[in-house]
Amino acid sequence: MKRIYSIIVENQAGVLSRIANLFSARGYNIESLSVAPINEEGLSRMTIVTEGNEQVLEQIGKQLNKLIDVIKVIQFGEEPFVEREMALIKMHTDMNTRAEVLRIVDIFRGKVVDVSHDSYTIEVTGDSDKIDAILSLLEPLGIKELARTGKVAMIREKKR
Amino acid sequence: MKLTGAEIFIESLKKEGVEYLFGIPGGAIIDLHDALYRQDDIKFILTRHEQAAVHMADGYARATGKPGVVLVTSGPGATNTITGLATAYMDSVPIIVFTGQVPTPLIGNDAFQEADIVGMSRSCTKYNFLVKDVNELATTIKKAFHIATTGRPGPVLIDFPKDVQVAKAEFKYPETIHIRGYNPTYHGNPKQIRKVVKAIASAKKPLLYVGGGAIISGAHEEIYKLAKKLQIPVFTTLMGIGAFPEDDELSLGMAGMHGTYRANMAIQYCDLLISIGARFDDRVTGKVSDFAPYAKIVHIDIDPTSISKNIKVDYPLVGDAKLVLQEMLPLFDQYSSVDWKEVRKPWLEQIEKWKNEHKLAYDMQTDEIKPQYVIEKLAKLTRDEDPIISTEVGQHQMWVAQFYTFKKPRRLLTSGGLGTMGYGFPAGIGAKFGFEDKPVYVIAGDGSFQMNEQELATIVAYNKAVKTIILNNGYLGMVRQWQQLFYGRRYANTNIEVQPDFVKLAESYGLKARRIRKKEEVEDALRELVAYKGPYLLDVIIAREENVYPMVPAGASLNNMLLT
Numbered sequence: 156m157k158r159i160y161s162i163i164v165e166n167q168a169g170v171l172s173r174i175a176n177l178f179s180a181r182g183y184n185i186e187s188l189s190v191a192p193i194n195e196e197g198l199s200r201m202t203i204v205t206e207g208n209e210q211v212l213e214q215i216g217k218q219l220n221k222l223i224d225v226i227k228v229i230q231f232g233e234e235p236f237v238e239r240e241m242a243l244i245k246m247h248t249d250m251n252t253r254a255e256v257l258r259i260v261d262i263f264r265g266k267v268v269d270v271s272h273d274s275y276t277i278e279v280t281g282d283s284d285k286i287d288a289i290l291s292l293l294e295p296l297g298i299k300e301l302a303r304t305g306k307v308a309m310i311r312e313k314k315r
Numbered sequence: 316m317k318l319t320g321a322e323i324f325i326e327s328l329k330k331e332g333v334e335y336l337f338g339i340p341g342g343a344i345i346d347l348h349d350a351l352y353r354q355d356d357i358k359f360i361l362t363r364h365e366q367a368a369v370h371m372a373d374g375y376a377r378a379t380g381k382p383g384v385v386l387v388t389s390g391p392g393a394t395n396t397i398t399g400l401a402t403a404y405m406d407s408v409p410i411i412v413f414t415g416q417v418p419t420p421l422i423g424n425d426a427f428q429e430a431d432i433v434g435m436s437r438s439c440t441k442y443n444f445l446v447k448d449v450n451e452l453a454t455t456i457k458k459a460f461h462i463a464t465t466g467r468p469g470p471v472l473i474d475f476p477k478d479v480q481v482a483k484a485e486f487k488y489p490e491t492i493h494i495r496g497y498n499p500t501y502h503g504n505p506k507q508i509r510k511v512v513k514a515i516a517s518a519k520k521p522l523l524y525v526g527g528g529a530i531i532s533g534a535h536e537e538i539y540k541l542a543k544k545l546q547i548p549v550f551t552t553l554m555g556i557g558a559f560p561e562d563d564e565l566s567l568g569m570a571g572m573h574g575t576y577r578a579n580m581a582i583q584y585c586d587l588l589i590s591i592g593a594r595f596d597d598r599v600t601g602k603v604s605d606f607a608p609y610a611k612i613v614h615i616d617i618d619p620t621s622i623s624k625n626i627k628v629d630y631p632l633v634g635d636a637k638l639v640l641q642e643m644l645p646l647f648d649q650y651s652s653v654d655w656k657e658v659r660k661p662w663l664e665q666i667e668k669w670k671n672e673h674k675l676a677y678d679m680q681t682d683e684i685k686p687q688y689v690i691e692k693l694a695k696l697t698r699d700e701d702p703i704i705s706t707e708v709g710q711h712q713m714w715v716a717q718f719y720t721f722k723k724p725r726r727l728l729t730s731g732g733l734g735t736m737g738y739g740f741p742a743g744i745g746a747k748f749g750f751e752d753k754p755v756y757v758i759a760g761d762g763s764f765q766m767n768e769q770e771l772a773t774i775v776a777y778n779k780a781v782k783t784i785i786l787n788n789g790y791l792g793m794v795r796q797w798q799q800l801f802y803g804r805r806y807a808n809t810n811i812e813v814q815p816d817f818v819k820l821a822e823s824y825g826l827k828a829r830r831i832r833k834k835e836e837v838e839d840a841l842r843e844l845v846a847y848k849g850p851y852l853l854d855v856i857i858a859r860e861e862n863v864y865p866m867v868p869a870g871a872s873l874n875n876m877l878l879t
């Protein structure tokens with residue numbers, strides 16, 4: 156089972172190491188991790204995606220909450236949430252492939268952010284399925300380099 | 316007026332009521348020692364090894380309930396504390412370790428005697444700090460004591476660079492502190508408490524499972540009330556020994572790998588297991604899937620991560636054991652018409668039967684000294700003096716747990732979680748600093764004692780009447796026992812007959828010491844040891860291949876006990 160944890164932490168030295176250690180000391184793997192400051196002074200948000208059975212995931216949640224530098228842990232599961240990830244994809248391009256690459260980028264509402272005589276760098280944003288989908292289409296056309304940010308997520312506000 | 320970092324350090328410790336610092340000086344903390352030299356409130360206890368200094372602070376903390384404090388230098392001084400930190404972390408002991416560090420501009424440069432102790436100690440401390448600014452020193456110390464002593468206690472380390480020790484700042488010690496990410500739960504959830512009360516009242520075969528958390532929270536009186544009121548039998552873990560009087564008729568002693576037959580059987584047949592401040596360690600549960608197969612489980616613990624970690628729990632209850640029990644006890648008044656003695660009769664009779672089927676026993680018909688006999692005799696001779704007993708790790712530790720009758724909490728000091736050889740002797744010394752007038756006995760193995768025997772110098776230097784008994788079998792006995800039982804008697808690397816003459820060794824430090832080899836010498840020697848007014852070491856040559864029984868082989872279920 157996959158789970159996304161969104162964690163609000165004190166923005167200070169050692170926090171990342173404490174969290175990474177929590178996973179590594181128990182042999183749990185981190186699938187993706189992103190960290191950046193939030194709008195509240197001195198705090199950051201970490202988004203961690205991991206996999207495990209119900210018991211492992213429950214234990215991870217408790218262990219995260221126990222860390223002194225962790226202010227809040229949100230686990231995404233039951234409630235509806237939005238998740239996004241961004242990828243930068245550098246493509247080998249030539250006369251034969253350029254048009255096809257552009258067409259795919261267009262379909263996925265991506266952007267070309269850098270161009271050289273034999274490459275395009277593409278930016279695409281979406282949920283992970285969307286990123287996986289564009290990658291599988293671009294793969295045969297020659298991906299040179301790939302950087303993914305890892306997921307970030309938020310609970311959806313209730314609509315009425 | 317502005318104070319230096321070193322002066323702020325001392326003033327802060329005074330505010331925390333610190334009496335002793337244990338450690339060894341060095342270049343990176345020479346300013347702190349200079350400041351210590353110029354005052355009389357805090358006494359520095361000079362040990363002979365930093366590991367021992369941490370164990371002393373730990374023993375002081377376990378015996379008194381107050382935090383123990385350590386001061387060591389950077390680099391090797393700091394790295395020598397790791398085993399002590401890990402020991403305290405596993406057993407939830409509040410200690411604060413100050414390590415010197417190279418000046419802040421040099422950090423990260425592989426400077427002389429630099430070690431990344433904050434990085435290294437991260438996984439064996441509850442929290443740790445690097446103080447980079449003297450203006451934050453007092454607050455950091457306040458936070459460190461707060462974190463170490465509240466919630467589930469544990470060791471905290473403060474790395475203290477040399478330039479911060481001499482920099483100056485205005486001293487203001489915070490009265491209170493709030494750490495936004497740290498809010499332990501103390502009170503139990505009232506609804507959950509009511510559910511648990513109902514479960515306990517309707518159980519036919521309830522059993523109390525008491526761990527070290529009960530001692531830490533001081534819940535022994537409440538546990539006694541609960542057990543007595545509802546006539547519930549009680550077993551403890553190694554760490555819980557003393558939380559319930561072992562001479563009480565409801566006491567089943569210790570359970571687990573070397574637990575009593577009756578305690579282990581009771582676990583396997585109870586219908587409600589009420590765990591208080593214990594964490595379902597594998598040394599207690601044996602094979603997890605066979606553990607307490609007929610029981611619903613109540614788990615009261617201050618640490619939510621302990622609950623449902625190893626065993627699925629039916630009634631989790633997060634909170635401080637003492638507070639939760641205080642909140643729970645009055646709710647049993649609604650059952651005041653029940654005659655619990657009558658209700659409990661079949662269960663207690665069954666337990667009595669188990670008790671008579673297999674008692675803790677050993678062969679008494681020999682001239683050799685049986686270690687169990689020594690412990691039993693010591694228990695008799697010290698019955699009225701309420702001593703503190705500290706143990707090392709191995710067979711002797713289990714014989715103490717089995718054959719010494721503990722009646723009060725904080726009387727047994729032993730490394731339960733990490734099982735650190737070399738813990739017991741310095742921990743006993745630390746306890747003696749905490750209680751000048753309480754007798755302290757250290758029960759050591761010949762192997763373990765050699766891991767911190769250099770501290771003989773410390774007890775002589777401070778004239779601490781610590782009484783040490785070495786149960787000397789010339790073996791790393793506990794490992795040898797496993798080799799005998801499970802590895803075809805192939806005693807690989809467990810013979811330690813090459814060892815110092817412990818009597819001469821002790822005498823060379825200035826202790827009184829004696830060696831005995833025969834059963835008939837035991838009583839006389841113990842009387843001498845008990846009566847002696849200074850530090851004393853007794854080397855007891857015991858039956859070499861005596862084993863600890865009962866024994867549940869590692870990974871087996873609790874009813875598969877080897878009995879002899």
Ligand SMILES: Cc1ncc(C[n+]2csc(CCOP(=O)(O)OP(=O)(O)O)c2C)c(N)n1
Nearest residue numbers: 709710711734736760761762763791792793
């Ligand atoms: C620091 C450390 N190293 C190794 C061990 C593994 N170990 C557990 S018990 C034991 C033997 C202890 O020998 P001794 O102190 O003589 O006690 P005995 O079992 O003979 O009573 C050993 C080596 C340990 N617990 N701690």
Ligand SMILES: [Mg+2]
Nearest residue numbers: 760761790792
């Ligand atoms: Mg031995």
